[in-house]
Amino acid sequence: MNGFERRANQIKEKIKKTTLGMLQASDPKRIRIADISKLANVSQVTIYNYFGSKEALLREVIKDYLDKGTADFEAYMKAGHSLKEKIAYIIFLEKEAYRELPLGVIKELISEDHELTAYIEEQYKNKAIPLTIQMIKEGKESGEISEDVSIENVLVFIQLYMNQYETLLDMAQKSGDLDKFLEGMVHMFFYGVCGKG
Known part of the structure; x- marks a missing residue:
C-alpha cells in the first residue's frame, strides 16, 4: 500500500469512526453529512467521494x-x-x-x-x-x-x-x-x- 492509499484509508476510517460515534448518540435520520464532515474535519465532498451517499x-x-x-x-x-x-x-x-x-x-x-x-x-x-x-x-x-x-x-x-x-x-x-x-x-x-x- 502506497502513501496515498494509506492516507485515503486513514481518512475513511476517521469518517467511519466519527459516524459510529454519532450513531451511538443520535437517531440515524438526524445525522447529516454536514455534521459528519464538521466532526471528522473533512470536506463533504471527501465523504461523498469515498462513500457516495x-x-x-x-x-x-x-x-x-x-x-x-x-x-x-x-x-x-x-x-x-x-x-x-x-x-x-x-x-x-x-x-x-x-x-x-x-x-x-x-x-x-x-x-x-x-x-x-x-x-x-x-x-x-x-x-x-x-x-x-x-x-x-x-x-x-x-x-x-x-x-x-x-x-x-x-x-x-x-x-x-x-x-x-x-x-x-x-x-x-x-x-x-x-x-x-x-x-x-x-x-x-x-x-x-x-x-x-
Whole structure:
C-alpha cells in the first residue's frame, strides 16, 4: 500500500469512526453529512467521494461494526471455554453491544436498507449459526448439555432469549444491578428456576 492509499484509508476510517460515534448518540435520520464532515474535519465532498451517499456510509459503518463483533465472537468460541462461559459471553456480548450501539438504531437502519438486511442474514446463517451449532455439539460431548435436549431445542431457547433481549436489558437496567440481573439470566438459562439439578 502506497502513501496515498494509506492516507485515503486513514481518512475513511476517521469518517467511519466519527459516524459510529454519532450513531451511538443520535437517531440515524438526524445525522447529516454536514455534521459528519464538521466532526471528522473533512470536506463533504471527501465523504461523498469515498462513500457516495449517507446511506452507503451508514451501511459500511454497520457492516464494519458487525464484522468486528462476529470476529470477536468467533475467536472466543474457538478459545477453549466451557459451554457456560460461552453462553455467558453471548449474553454479556449483547449487553456490551447494546451499550455501544442501541438495538433500535440497527433495527431502524435494517428496516430501510435491504442490502444491509441481506448482509446480516448472510452473516447469521453462514457464521453465527454454524458456530452456535458447534458450541452445542461440544456441550453435548462434554456432558454440559443433556443428551435428551436436541440441537434444535437449544437453538430455539437461545433465540427466545435473543428475541426478548431489548426487553431483558431494559428490565436489567431498571433492576439497579445490570450485571447481577444478567448473571441470574445465565443461571436460569442453564438450571431453570429450581437451581442446579
